[in-house]
Amino acid sequence: MEILDEIKKDYVTDLMKKNKRPDDREFLEYRPCTVEKGIFPSAEGSARVKLGKTQVVAGVKIDLGTPFKDRPDEGVLSTTAELLPLASPTFEPGPPDEGAIELARIVDRGIRSSNAIDLTSLFVEQDKVLMVFVDVYILDHDGNLIDASALAAMAALLNTRLPKIEGGHLIRTESTEKLKVSQKVVACTFSKIDSHIVLDPGLDEEKAMSTRMTIATTPDYVCAIQKGGRGAFTKEELFNLVDVSFEKGNELRKLLD
Amino acid sequence: MEKPKLIIDGKRCDGRAMDELRPLKVQAGVLNKADGSAYVEWGNNKILAAVYGPRECIPRHDASPYRAVIHCRYLMAPFSTLDEHGRSGPNRRSIEISKVLKEIFENVVMTEKFPKTAIDIFIEVLQADGGTRCAGVTAAAVALADAGIPMRDLPCAVASGKIDKEVAVDFGKLEDNYGDGDMPIAIAPRNGGILLLQLDGMFTKDELRKAVELAYGVLPKINALQVEALRTHYAVKKDELDFRGD
Numbered sequence: 001m002e003i004l005d006e007i008k009k010d011y012v013t014d015l016m017k018k019n020k021r022p023d024d025r026e027f028l029e030y031r032p033c034t035v036e037k038g039i040f041p042s043a044e045g046s047a048r049v050k051l052g053k054t055q056v057v058a059g060v061k062i063d064l065g066t067p068f069k070d071r072p073d074e075g076v077l078s079t080t081a082e083l084l085p086l087a088s089p090t091f092e093p094g095p096p097d098e099g100a101i102e103l104a105r106i107v108d109r110g111i112r113s114s115n116a117i118d119l120t121s122l123f124v125e126q127d128k129v130l131m132v133f134v135d136v137y138i139l140d141h142d143g144n145l146i147d148a149s150a151l152a153a154m155a156a157l158l159n160t161r162l163p164k165i166e167g168g169h170l171i172r173t174e175s176t177e178k179l180k181v182s183q184k185v186v187a188c189t190f191s192k193i194d195s196h197i198v199l200d201p202g203l204d205e206e207k208a209m210s211t212r213m214t215i216a217t218t219p220d221y222v223c224a225i226q227k228g229g230r231g232a233f234t235k236e237e238l239f240n241l242v243d244v245s246f247e248k249g250n251e252l253r254k255l256l257d
Numbered sequence: 258m259e260k261p262k263l264i265i266d267g268k269r270c271d272g273r274a275m276d277e278l279r280p281l282k283v284q285a286g287v288l289n290k291a292d293g294s295a296y297v298e299w300g301n302n303k304i305l306a307a308v309y310g311p312r313e314c315i316p317r318h319d320a321s322p323y324r325a326v327i328h329c330r331y332l333m334a335p336f337s338t339l340d341e342h343g344r345s346g347p348n349r350r351s352i353e354i355s356k357v358l359k360e361i362f363e364n365v366v367m368t369e370k371f372p373k374t375a376i377d378i379f380i381e382v383l384q385a386d387g388g389t390r391c392a393g394v395t396a397a398a399v400a401l402a403d404a405g406i407p408m409r410d411l412p413c414a415v416a417s418g419k420i421d422k423e424v425a426v427d428f429g430k431l432e433d434n435y436g437d438g439d440m441p442i443a444i445a446p447r448n449g450g451i452l453l454l455q456l457d458g459m460f461t462k463d464e465l466r467k468a469v470e471l472a473y474g475v476l477p478k479i480n481a482l483q484v485e486a487l488r489t490h491y492a493v494k495k496d497e498l499d500f501r502g503d
Contacts, residue, residue, distance in 0.1 A: 098352050098356040099356075101356075102353050102356055104349075105350075105353050109457050112457070113438060113457040113458050113459060114459065211360075220461065222456065223438075223459050224456060224457055225454055225455060225456035226357075227357075227452075227453060227454040228360060230364045232445060232451055233454070235449065235469060235473065238451060239469075246462070
């Protein structure tokens, strides 16, 4: 496996020098992307995202629970990601590894910092709040799991209905209203290969990259950033990528309508 | 708790200016057994970093025939905050931080010189006061240098962010908890490359730019203290050079 990775790395790096990508895309172009909402009726919210050959689903479940002690009047939002072993030969069964944890926390950070979900609206009564669980499942890994996951999580939240509360219990078969989502947060991930920077890296490009940068935005604000990998970005590259993220973010947001 | 005022008469809640760092003390070579170590006091942060290696890589299948692998473990002691006794051991937050810190040091350490080995970095937060990951980076870099591990640069880090709609640098705990977002950043001081960048909160394009520039403004001061700590630890005293004896 490792020797093949090395060869692919050289191949991709050489292509970049000729200003080309393995699938003939422009450097700042997304692969074809589709978003389907409501694919799992048993969940309170769900969505599937296909980004090129990467495929991700997200499910939202709503539970009743107790708030955190330091935030007694707020509901709870929890995001996890599962790198399913069926999605890639490199994913192994077992508890989430650092990659899965980082992925979930980047998705979570965008939603949380932008206040896309107003957590105070999830307050039910003293010591009782609604808990929103977003679970992102990676089904097929062909690169850029972060953007696909952020999109799937957002789409699933936009699709979420709140179950009816009666006598201190949830009645899941009856819903009263939709979950209020005030912002559409989307993430744009860039990979740096040599000195070239590409948007929406495919799997081979991820193998060749030295570093990546994810920038999550609403139409007016940057609400999450995560740099990953051993390489470095310059300050100027960062400022430039922020501009591109706002522009490309608007394209992604249209897919959520 | 009601949100406290973070800016009073143009000054921050602890009297600092927007671009002013908290008191920072860096000390190299503080532990006996470790190959390298450092201690950082930054505001009320108390952070210890130790480095072992290059040494045999455990587990073995983690080893690379091309370079040394870097393991990094960032942990907060259960007694390190004003909150109740936390669970000890890694949590999701510390696992993510450990990963991004590891990637900083993969950039600067000349890992290609030590194939099949591991370099283990341990960062223990004994007391936390906001900005622990940045203090951890600053300490671990000095510990690596103290261990004699060849590096291309000595990374340093600081967080900047937004409090009451103003951009400021190096948040204390109060500002961390009640501010409008922060942005830890680590750089390689010699070429200014960004090695770590995270952000949460709501920043306009201009605020982000300002926050980055503010961090770049103070990072050289942090780097100077790291270098000074190493100089102090390794300074050869004049009488030690006197071979003649008496």
